[in-house]
Amino acid sequence: MNALILTLFLGGLAACIASGTSVLAALLFGLVCFAGQALLQGHGLHALAGMMWSGVRTIGHILCLFALIGLLTGVWRAAGTIPCIIHLALPLVDPSYFLLWAFVLCSGMSLLLGTSFGTVSTLGVICMLLARAAGLDEGPVAGAILSGIYVGDRCSPLSSSAALVSALTRTSLYDNIRLMWRTAALPLGLSCLAYGLLSPSGNAPVTSAISDTLEQHFVLNGWTLLPALCVIALSLLRVAVKKVMLVSIVLGVLICLLVQRLPLEEVLRCLVLGYASRPGTEMLAGGGLVSMASVGGIVLLASSYAGILEATGLLRGLRQAHAWLANRLGRVRATVLASIPLSAISCNQTLAIILVHQLCSPAHSNRSEMAMVLENSAVLVSVLIPWSIAGSVPCAALGVDASCLPYAWYLYLVPLLTVLWPAWMTGRRQGI
Template structure:
């Protein structure tokens, strides 16, 4: 019976991938299958409902964070914050270290925005245009962009994936970020060295795309436009609770929109809800808004509801025991990384892959903090290396490249590989109160 239930769920995921349908249909199918399995075992309908709510309550706080992220990414566009950053960072690009510059600047942008998609659709698009006009290697440029956009996606206080890991493991985001930098600084430096060595030698020239100059025609790019970014950076340094920091940044951005960019209040409200709609010619800046987060919120709600049923019915117990034996032999992180590869391939989505990997590996003998860093160093980045995963296919499509860029996404490989090579001092033991 277990095999049939899981088989139907996996078949639904596969069908969604092959047909291009939203993964939410597969998750709804899984919800029905797992609930039916619990009823088949004799659980009352009310008890099954309680199981579903148990999992949802665990991540309910993240829904507010998703709304704040949506508003923040929209308001930073409308206020001129992102355009000003783009205009003032492009002159830093050194033609002799082009790929290194791309990696570093995309990393900085993603750390500010906390979103890989938001970074790739703005700064990433400009870098690809520069590479094409200068005749530079497109796959290598896209690989450097992919590396950079996932630096912030992994360890920015504004990252939805970092917020998800915190919700799943009940950990503090700033403590997690400190551990992420400690385990990620060597891969970051090695990736930077790799891009420096791969950058064109001699006096290579990059042709200005002209986009930076046009930004002044679309926005008033004074120093006030940096106020929303300055607010989030300053408050993060003082470890202000992330929801409050985001709220302050959004309010600052609203003020900039109203008084610097002369945006009508009705347009501002529409921007916060539906996302920023830029003037003609600046389409690359479109995006954000609360509704832009509805897909990831739906995935989190549906997939997190499975947790209570998995616990009560033991549906995954056979897999968990096998993973435990793997951890006894290989170590906890290596087992987590190994599990995340097929889970990412099946899930086709970073969010679902993270939730399922955590569900399968949470019985391993790690503290909550160790559990969080294992997820951040494995599935969060490995999901972006699966060609048919949204985490990979969307950035590639945005950049107009194929999977040939993946071998050059050095950071995505180096973090899990180097952490996998590190010696683990812990061995898995039984979790108290769990069978």
């Protein structure tokens, strides 16, 4: 029966991929399947509700954090914070090392925003437009951008995936980030070296037209950078992430009203529905509370599985297989390898993180180790699955296909180095 239930769930996921239906529909179908299995085993409705709540309560505060991320990404657009960062960053681009600069700039933007989709839809799109104008090969450029936008997705205090990992493993977000930066040094250095060596000579990208367009629609000065600067300063002081975001959102709203001179109703609409672009600023559209609705729904549904899967024993066989593999390869290597098929069937980063944690956490007695393995595997491996929205959505935004994935070297280097040197890449020197 367990095999049949899992087959039905995977079939629902496959049907969603084939039809283009939202993954939320497959998760709802899966919840019905798993709940039905629990009822057939004799668990009552009250017990079933308790199982679902036991999973949801572990990530309840994450839903609040997702809402704050949505508000922040909307107001940063309207306040001119993102346009100002782009305006200051583009003149730094050296056409002789375009791939390197695309990677570095997208990495920096993703660290500030904490979102891969927000970075690719703004600075990433601009870098691709410049590359096309210069006649550069789109594949390597898109790969460099894809690598860069996921640097912050792994290491930023504003990252929803980093917050989710911290909540699931019950570890400190800032402690995790400190370890992630230490373990990211080698893959970041190797990625920069590779993109620097591969950067072809091309015509100088024309950045003045983009800067002029941004200056026409926004007031760009030091005030507009305050929301980003406060995030950096307060994060260094290890202020709670929610407080950091609230301060940045309030500053953004004030700048919208006092510097950009936007009506209050337009600011409120940006907070909820996201920034509505004007002609010439289409790449800035997005953000807002509604932008996090889908990922919030995925987390809510997927987390409700946890208690049901435990009570019905659906994961027991898979955990035994993982334990067998861990005894032969080591628990870290076994978890990284397990993240590949789990990411393939998840179709998105959030569900991949939750499934890898549910399946592999019993093998890891150290919670910090589990957090680092999740960051080094499911967070990045899911991007390399061609049909996963973690990679397909950024590729669609850039106007390229999955042929750019082999050039996303940072996404390969982190899990590969974790397999080769698990003790170093999880922040521990022994016990792996």
